[in-house]
Each structure stands twice: as structure tokens, then as C-alpha cells.
Amino acid sequence: MTLGSTGNFLNQYGIKGHFNRFRVTPPEYEATVPGYEATMPEYEAAAPEYEETIPDDYIYELEEFLEEGNDQRYRCFDLLVNKLEPTEVKNINQDLEEVVQRLRRSPETIHTLPSTSHAVLRLLLDSRRTKLMLKLLSNPLEFGIFPDHFMSNLLMDTFIEEKNYTAAARVASVLMLQEDFGPPLTQALAMASCYLYATSTENLPWEDYTVKIAEPEEELKIRIPYLRNPYFDDHFDLKEPNHIVGKTLAWGAPLIGGVIGTNCEILGWALYNKWSDLEVTLQRCAANSTPVAESVVGILCNFSITC
Known part of the structure; x- marks a missing residue:
């Protein structure tokens, strides 16, 4: 036709x-x-x-x-x-x-x-x-x-209600990768999505949706003028779920501020394995007498044992 x-x-x-x-x-x-x-x-x-x-x-x-x-x-x-x-x-x-x-x-x-x-x-x-x-x-x-901010809000809210914290955190990570956490409501939902993912023990698997390139069946040898040095941008190249969720928390937490923002930042740096940044944040908490949530302390203790 x-x-x-x-x-x-x-x-x-x-x-x-x-x-x-x-x-x-x-x-x-x-x-x-x-x-x-x-x-x-x-x-x-x-x-x-x-x-x-x-x-x-x-x-x-x-x-x-x-x-x-x-x-x-x-x-x-x-x-x-x-x-x-x-x-x-x-x-x-x-x-x-x-x-x-x-x-x-x-x-x-x-x-x-x-x-x-x-x-x-x-x-x-x-x-x-x-x-x-x-x-x-x-x-x-x-x-x-x-996704625009309205769609991001709708997706995160729906997945949180369904207790699908993996999907909610993945939507939040898109905001981090685009470096645009949007208005306060979007920021709050992003922090809630990542916090619930980090503290939940029943998360769905974080699947890898990277487009796979088929490997040739026969070995190919190609002459090239030089080799590029390996490069890792620590942003779009992140693949480890904890690192992605951690960076989302660490970057979005200062926008929230207060006790909740500080606890999200502590949790984020720990998941992201940025120990120097974590130390700076903990020192700031001690200086300001900012309380740290029991759930965050538990995760930090687990990291200290496993690392």
C-alpha cells in the first residue's frame, strides 16, 4: 500500500x-x-x-x-x-x-x-x-x-508506590546523568528513590541494557597507527549500580539541604566509594552536630567490614 x-x-x-x-x-x-x-x-x-x-x-x-x-x-x-x-x-x-x-x-x-x-x-x-x-x-x-521533569515525577512516584525501587532509582539516575535535578519536587523524589533503593534488601536486579555489539566469529587483525589510552569519565561510563545511585544521592543531596540532605550525601559518597568526600561530609556533620540516621550508620558499618 x-x-x-x-x-x-x-x-x-x-x-x-x-x-x-x-x-x-x-x-x-x-x-x-x-x-x-x-x-x-x-x-x-x-x-x-x-x-x-x-x-x-x-x-x-x-x-x-x-x-x-x-x-x-x-x-x-x-x-x-x-x-x-x-x-x-x-x-x-x-x-x-x-x-x-x-x-x-x-x-x-x-x-x-x-x-x-x-x-x-x-x-x-x-x-x-x-x-x-x-x-x-x-x-x-x-x-x-x-523524560521531562513532569514525566520523571510520574515515573518515580509510580515505581515507589509499586515498591519497584530499582526502576525508580534508574529514573533518578537519568536526572543525574543529565545534570538537571529539576524543581524541588523532582529533587525530593529522586533522593527518595535512591535512598529506598540503597536501604532495601529486596530490590529487583539492575539489568544492563547497553546495546551489545556482536563479536565476529573469526579473529580479525587490523593494523592501526596507534592505540588509544583507556579513558573513564566517571559519569556516563559508570556501570556499577551502587556507584550510579551513590553519585545521584551525592549530587542531589546539597539541593535538598538540612538533615535529610546531609544523610543522603553521606550515603551517596559511601555507595560511590568516594572516601575523601565522605570524610569531609562526616567532619562537617560533627562540627554542626548534625544527626545521622541509624539506617545510614548501618550501611556505613557494613562498608567498613566488607571493604
Whole structure:
């Protein structure tokens, strides 16, 4: 099937004009999409009767549409993801992942709408596709999914309520890696997520979602002019869960301040294995007579025994 135009493609799947069904409102599109009023005036008009069902093969039609290189593909994908219901994601996990990855690798990835990341994460959260969500969040360069502060709050709050502290801490670590802890509410949720992960004994495994490169079956020898020295940036190269959670706590704690912030900072430096920074923080606590939580003292004692 050949898709003639953006409008035909959207009409086929009952999307045209149904902003009231989207997770994002029209004003956001008006503010973020260049030339919105000039290129998409028909979306503000009344729409025909909404079709409750989407064809099962819509994702394949979308892939065909992407092959055409249409400059409206990012807008179409954003609208489609906002239109999807959680029950319709069950059988398209792999296809959704591939489409997101293809759009990210395209030279026009700069045209991705700010609402797309929110829509994808909200869809995966509502459909309880936690593993796929964490995979997308763990590889931002590969998939281009960056949660905004509102989405980060929603994810961390949901995972804390479900006692999935591993997922909550991973969302918090994204804020640390981006060096943007957001407003006070986001900061508090990030510290709570990491603290609960560090003090819980029933955490789910911290899976490695790094994209694996297949090793060649035969040994290849390549002549190169020189060898690069090993480099570790102590930030994006962090792989140890305790180090990631510890750095998140240590960096976010000063924003919280007070007794809670100080205890989170102590715990963070300990998990991060930064003993000189830990010593400085403990000396500051002693000088200011700042109390240290029993749970934090217990973790520090365990570290002193095992290290």
C-alpha cells in the first residue's frame, strides 16, 4: 500500500482532529511545532466520528511511511503514539522500539517534537512495559528518549508506590546523568528513590541494557597507527549500580539541604566509594552536630567490614 500524504495517513487511522484523546494538548503543539498554523490548520477543525479500533498492521504502514523520507514523519509518529491506547501496545514492543531507533538515527532527528518522549514514556508506563521503558531511558543516544521533569515525577512516584525501587532509582539516575535535578519536587523524589533503593534488601536486579555489539566469529587483525589510552569519565561510563545511585544521592543531596540532605550525601559518597568526600561530609556533620540516621550508620558499618 502506498501512502499518498500525511493527511491521508493520519485519516486512515482516525487521528485527524482528535486532540481531546491525546496525552498532549493542542497548545503544546502550537508552541513547539514550527509553522503549526500554516501547515496543519485542518487539525483544529471538527473531526469525523472516532474509530475505537486501530488496524493491527498500522505499525508496518508507519514503517513504510518512514521509508519515503517524508518531512512530516516525526509529527505523524508523535500523533500516533499519543493516539495509542495501552491495550494496543501488547504485540508491538519490538516494532515500537525499532521505529524510535530509526527516527533517532535519521539525519532529521532534530525535528523530533518535545512531546514525543513524554508520549512514548507515558504509553509504556500505562501499558506496564517497564523493561522496554528502562531500555529506552538507559540508551538516550541510541533512542533519543529524554523524560521531562513532569514525566520523571510520574515515573518515580509510580515505581515507589509499586515498591519497584530499582526502576525508580534508574529514573533518578537519568536526572543525574543529565545534570538537571529539576524543581524541588523532582529533587525530593529522586533522593527518595535512591535512598529506598540503597536501604532495601529486596530490590529487583539492575539489568544492563547497553546495546551489545556482536563479536565476529573469526579473529580479525587490523593494523592501526596507534592505540588509544583507556579513558573513564566517571559519569556516563559508570556501570556499577551502587556507584550510579551513590553519585545521584551525592549530587542531589546539597539541593535538598538540612538533615535529610546531609544523610543522603553521606550515603551517596559511601555507595560511590568516594572516601575523601565522605570524610569531609562526616567532619562537617560533627562540627554542626548534625544527626545521622541509624539506617545510614548501618550501611556505613557494613562498608567498613566488607571493604
